[in-house]
Amino acid sequence: MATINRSSMIRSEAHDASWLSDESFHELSLDAGLLIMVLAFFLVTRFSIQHGKSKEKTRKDPPSDVRTLDRTSASRINHRPACAALPPPMSHERLVLALLQQDDRNPGKVIETYRQCRDRIDWHKISGDESEHIFCNLCVAATRMGTTKGLNALLRDMERLEIPRSSNLYTTLLKMQVSKRLFQDALALWEQMRAEKLLLLDRAAWSCLLFAASELHCIDQAKFFFQQLVACSCVCSKDYGNMIRLYAHRQETRQAIACLEKMRAEGMEPDNFTYNAVFAACCAGKDLALPESLFRTMKAAGAGVDAITYNTLLKSYVQAKRIDKAFGLVSEMEAEGLMPTDVTFGTLLDACINEGAMDRAHEVFQKMKAANCEMNTVLYTTMIKGFVRMNKLDEVLYTFKEMQSREVKADSVTYSLVLKALCTGGQLEAAFDLFNSICMEGHAPDEIMFNNLLSGCVTCKKVAFGERILEDMVKLGVKPTIATFSTLIKLYSECNEFPKALHLIEQMETLYGCVPEQRLHWQLLHACLRMRQRQIVANVFEALIKQHGSPDIGEVGKLLKSSINFNMLEIAVQVTKMSLSNGTRLASQDLQAIIDAAVKKRKLPVADSISELAHKHGLAVRVANHF
Numbered sequence: 001m002a003t004i005n006r007s008s009m010i011r012s013e014a015h016d017a018s019w020l021s022d023e024s025f026h027e028l029s030l031d032a033g034l035l036i037m038v039l040a041f042f043l044v045t046r047f048s049i050q051h052g053k054s055k056e057k058t059r060k061d062p063p064s065d066v067r068t069l070d071r072t073s074a075s076r077i078n079h080r081p082a083c084a085a086l087p088p089p090m091s092h093e094r095l096v097l098a099l100l101q102q103d104d105r106n107p108g109k110v111i112e113t114y115r116q117c118r119d120r121i122d123w124h125k126i127s128g129d130e131s132e133h134i135f136c137n138l139c140v141a142a143t144r145m146g147t148t149k150g151l152n153a154l155l156r157d158m159e160r161l162e163i164p165r166s167s168n169l170y171t172t173l174l175k176m177q178v179s180k181r182l183f184q185d186a187l188a189l190w191e192q193m194r195a196e197k198l199l200l201l202d203r204a205a206w207s208c209l210l211f212a213a214s215e216l217h218c219i220d221q222a223k224f225f226f227q228q229l230v231a232c233s234c235v236c237s238k239d240y241g242n243m244i245r246l247y248a249h250r251q252e253t254r255q256a257i258a259c260l261e262k263m264r265a266e267g268m269e270p271d272n273f274t275y276n277a278v279f280a281a282c283c284a285g286k287d288l289a290l291p292e293s294l295f296r297t298m299k300a301a302g303a304g305v306d307a308i309t310y311n312t313l314l315k316s317y318v319q320a321k322r323i324d325k326a327f328g329l330v331s332e333m334e335a336e337g338l339m340p341t342d343v344t345f346g347t348l349l350d351a352c353i354n355e356g357a358m359d360r361a362h363e364v365f366q367k368m369k370a371a372n373c374e375m376n377t378v379l380y381t382t383m384i385k386g387f388v389r390m391n392k393l394d395e396v397l398y399t400f401k402e403m404q405s406r407e408v409k410a411d412s413v414t415y416s417l418v419l420k421a422l423c424t425g426g427q428l429e430a431a432f433d434l435f436n437s438i439c440m441e442g443h444a445p446d447e448i449m450f451n452n453l454l455s456g457c458v459t460c461k462k463v464a465f466g467e468r469i470l471e472d473m474v475k476l477g478v479k480p481t482i483a484t485f486s487t488l489i490k491l492y493s494e495c496n497e498f499p500k501a502l503h504l505i506e507q508m509e510t511l512y513g514c515v516p517e518q519r520l521h522w523q524l525l526h527a528c529l530r531m532r533q534r535q536i537v538a539n540v541f542e543a544l545i546k547q548h549g550s551p552d553i554g555e556v557g558k559l560l561k562s563s564i565n566f567n568m569l570e571i572a573v574q575v576t577k578m579s580l581s582n583g584t585r586l587a588s589q590d591l592q593a594i595i596d597a598a599v600k601k602r603k604l605p606v607a608d609s610i611s612e613l614a615h616k617h618g619l620a621v622r623v624a625n626h627f
Helices: 013-020 023-028 030-060 071-078 092-100 107-120 128-144 148-160 167-179 183-195 203-215 219-231 237-249 253-265 272-284 289-301 307-319 323-335 342-354 358-370 377-389 393-405 412-424 428-440 447-460 463-475 482-494 498-512 518-530 534-548 553-565 569-581 588-600 604-616
Strands: none
Touching: 107 128, 128 148, 128 167, 148 183, 167 183, 167 203, 183 203, 203 219, 203 237, 219 237, 237 253, 237 272, 253 272, 253 289, 272 289, 272 307, 289 307, 307 323, 307 342, 323 342, 342 358, 342 377, 358 377, 377 393, 377 412, 393 412, 412 428, 412 447, 428 447, 447 463, 447 482, 463 482, 482 498, 482 518, 498 518, 498 534, 518 534, 518 553, 534 569, 553 569, 553 588, 569 588, 569 604, 588 604
8 A cells, every 4th residue: 555755644743732732623523522521411410429428328227346447337438439441542543544445424433433542543554545535524524514614624634644635636626616606715725726726627517616606606716617518519408507697797798698608609508597697686786688589589499488577577567667568568467378366457557547547557457357357456556646646536536335245345545545635626525534534444544645635725725724634643652753843834825824824834843843944934934925915924924044044045045036926026135135145146147137127126225235235245137228
């Protein structure tokens, strides 16, 4: 038997100690170590109990002479049972045989044997083939146990003992790691192989590495491994599938389709999973030509085109707002003998409602009922939403009653939409009745419901109702929002209650803990201008500056333009003066527009005032040609 000559076979005691203290091998031998500790504890405990019984019996039967002991008792004490002796160490030959044997059911056994007996291994007496076999068993056992640290420690031992690490060994380890889905460990092993310049691998190793890289979405490594497979002309259908799915995951649709076409050109037909992965990626893009072309290819190849495939393309048509193509696809689906699903109908229904095609939406809704689809809350609510958008109150109420007759429970969104339809239609009493029934059924009203009721008060111009709604809202613990106060300001404006609107803005933070946004002031300012409330405009603008500081130049420009349109040029002068005094740098063209309007209306004092303000703040305006 040939032997290998290693001068550094046993490096040093320091090396042995470092190996023994390697936590990775203690991790591997944890179960065996615990077993030994439990066995020792059992033996010591048993000895202690027997010794204690002997002493207790001696105390119960004391000798007649306290200075002497009965020989029998002394003999019994001196010859108490001892712990069982450990088995003799196994011979070198038996140790080598134990390391050469592989136990798939108990991989930790060979690891523990190596850890305990490695100091006694004479590597001079072991052939090179046997040494490689031993470490192959050890590495496989470590991989089977999923201990990366232990495997790395074994590979380091092989390097120290100058035992070759062959490509066959690495291929075996890669296969095991990938089968156990230890993809990160597989790529880490590849980095170690690169460091050792061991790059001549077989097809199985490259395929395992490609699978690991594709699962971890490492595109650069996956491309390299795939190129290695192409170079050795051994790409299989699984390799193509892994690469194609990785491209699809990264939304690199053109690369995925090119790889798929190359696969088919080589006589390999992709499976349904691969086809659908690419198809879904194509449908997620904006170029519909790609999914349409692939869809035809899949149908021709009989690649499992089912309702899910049709629904995926249908969603792409809907997102692209191609309603006609969406309906045509559903007709093609039915012609192929595939029944539209709830998802199919729901997607079409949403598309019709978003596009305002309520006639088509009603057609889809009737088809769903004819097909005995489960009419759930979402579908009914979607239909109601469409009728609300079209201001078709009768259809809203009819659909809502049908929903109740079919015992389909409405949710908060459904109730909010029906309330909105009633309020918009001016049926405030019916809206309050519905609101009360909602509360009686145990539903907690939310801010949207209250805001819809407030909108109804605006339509009917019911200030007292609106104020009561705000009080009830606070009592029920629903916090008013900016949208709530905006609706209330609109209500006060419609009812010419501008002082109340201003008071609400000033007291919002104190009474309701809601800081008023600038847009509420601007909303009230424009409402006051429309109703020609000169004094209120000045007060609101002053409150705006007090609350938020220097006003926005764009919003001031809009307000000045509105002042000119409503022929309230004196208000324009006040707004200009307050804005410039508080650091807002107005545009020269805005001031020029006021001057031009004042000259046209023969309001020369207004033109003079604006000219003085412009000159004071360094703004260029022209007035000479107008007098």
